[in-house]
Amino acid sequence: MTDRGPGAPVRVALLGCGTVGGEIVRLLSEQAGDLAARVGAPVELVGVAVRRPHRHPELPEGLVTTDAATLVGRPDVDVVIEVIGGIEPARTLLLEALKAGKSVVTANKALLAEDGAALAEAADASGADLYYEASVAGAIPLLRPLRESLVGDRITRVAGIVNGTTNFILSSMASSGAGYADALEEATRLGYAEADPSADVDGYDAASKAAILASLAFHTRVTAADVHCEGIRNVSAADIAAADGLDCTIKLLAICERLEDGGDGESVSARVYPAMIPKTHPLASVDGAFNAVFVEADAAGQLMFYGQGAGGAPTASAVLGDLVAAARNIVVGGRGPRESTYARLPVRAIGAVCTRYHVSLEVADRAGVLAAVASAFAEHDVSIAAVRQYGGGRNGKAGRSGAVRLVVVTHAAPDAALASTVEALGDLDAVRGVEGVLRVEDLGRSVSALGVTG
Known part of the structure; x- marks a missing residue:
């Protein structure tokens, strides 16, 4: 960076000018x-790196370049x-910026989740700032509270809905009774899902965000x-209907927890999967493309952050918040x-x-089946909390000849024990098929609705 004189502008280079980048240019x-x-000096955009300049006639010609490295x-x-996304060339460009002492503001969750350590080390070595509020939950101020406001507290859990596409799909399935394929088609038509929705529906987007949240919350x-x-x-x-019958709903959750290992030991768990949650929990009412995250801390208790988790303007809002913070530090000489x-907790x-x-099973309709199923659970130390029998088939209708549908809700058990149980169930002659396994998360709220029997 150049030496600064009084009133000198803070000069900004923008990498990428898609939906978010265009909003950043507009707001600047x-x-x-x-x-x-707010900064104490003018903020001046001096260059925008794009791949196809002809697609950006709205940008002043003197600002546009295809040479991001030179910019x-x-x-x-x-x-x-940086709002271009992906791993490369973003990683190389940002490392070069940080090594040169330039502050970086990024919305790149994938890069931060894969190689955030390298960026942080480069920032520390040069004294530059690295801000990334926009990488998780769009406009929702979530990372700064974890990084600054709650830094004096002990955070025990961060859990919530951090992907708007999957939340829209699951909300649509719950409200209309539609299947996954139809709900995805609607999400694509309305612009909530990309042409290739894999990053969202397979859970990878949420997993990147979970990695960032866990790193900040647990200093690891x-x-x-x-x-x-796991995705959706x-x-x-039928899963949606089963959840509704238990007064629950299904959400794709990112869950980051600090866990006791016995004695003085602790570890961290970070996981993403669809799960049933009671309708009494505030997250159950978060519908459409909105995000919401619960943070639990020893002194602060439960905090909920809710709002638009994606989109051009909301994400640009978070980027500009980071830009103001970085620019202020440049003007006053702070960090x-x-x-x-x-x-350094183990994962x-x-x-x-x-x-x-x-656990949903299709089983033979004959005497002794329930005992055999219960025995398989017991042999793998998975305790059964409730059992309900239906007439058969995933929709509660008659299944294959002589078959009924059996639903088992367990007490808390290790994932490995449940996996072994499911494998054992599949080997039973009486079990026609294991139709579905969904986790049940109470997230600190009552799960009495799940205490059903049949």
Whole structure:
């Protein structure tokens, strides 16, 4: 960066000008006066790197470049904003910016979840700032509270809905009775789902965000590879109906927990999967493409953050909040918060994580079947909380000849024990098929609605 004189502008380079980048350009122009007043100096956009300049006639010709590396390397650039996404070339560009002492503002959750440590180390080495509020939950102020407001507290759990696409799909299935394919088609038509929705519906987007949340909450480096990840492709209309029958709903949850290992030991769990939650829990009422996250801390108790988790303007709002913070530090000579990894807690494998389960089976309609099923659960130390029998078939209608549908709700058990149980059930002659397994999360609220018997 260049030496600063009194009143010198903070110069900004923008990498990417898609939906979010376009909103950033608009807000920088429309709010220039207010931003200057808040920062203490003008904020000047000096370049925008894009791949196809002809697609951006709205940008002044003098700002546009296809050479992102040269833009990042310009000595007059103070802050680099990155909204291109993906791992490369974003990683190389941001590392070069940080090594040169330029502050970085990024919305790149995938990069942060995979290699955030390298970015943090580069920022520490040069004294530059690294901000990334926009990487999780769009406009919802979530990371700054974890990083700053709650830094004096002990956070025990961060859990919630962090992907709007999957929440829209599951909400649509619950409200209309539609199947997964029809709900996905509607989400795509309305612009909530990408042409290739894999990152969303397979849980990878939420897993990246879970890694970032766990890292901040528990002062431990957690990467996307540490996060157990399951998506919603296998959630059926029958699963939605079963949840409704138990006064529950199904949400794709990102859950990050600090767990006791016995004695003085602790570990971290970070996981993403669809789960039943009671309708009495506030997360159950979060519908459409909205996000909501619960944070639990020893002193602060429960806090809920809710709002639009994606979209051009909401995400740009979070980016500009980070830009103001970074620009202020440049003007007054301060530094933003640094990476905190002092705890270095181990990440617990999913097999050792305990939760409850809703297991749906198609079984032969004859005497002794329930006893055989119960024995399989008992042999693997999975305690049964409730059992309900239906007439058969996933929709409660008659199934294959001589078959009925059996639903088992368990007490909390390790994931590995449940997996062994499901494998054993599949080997029983009386079991025609294990139709579905869903986790049941109470998230600190009552699960009395699940105490059903048949």
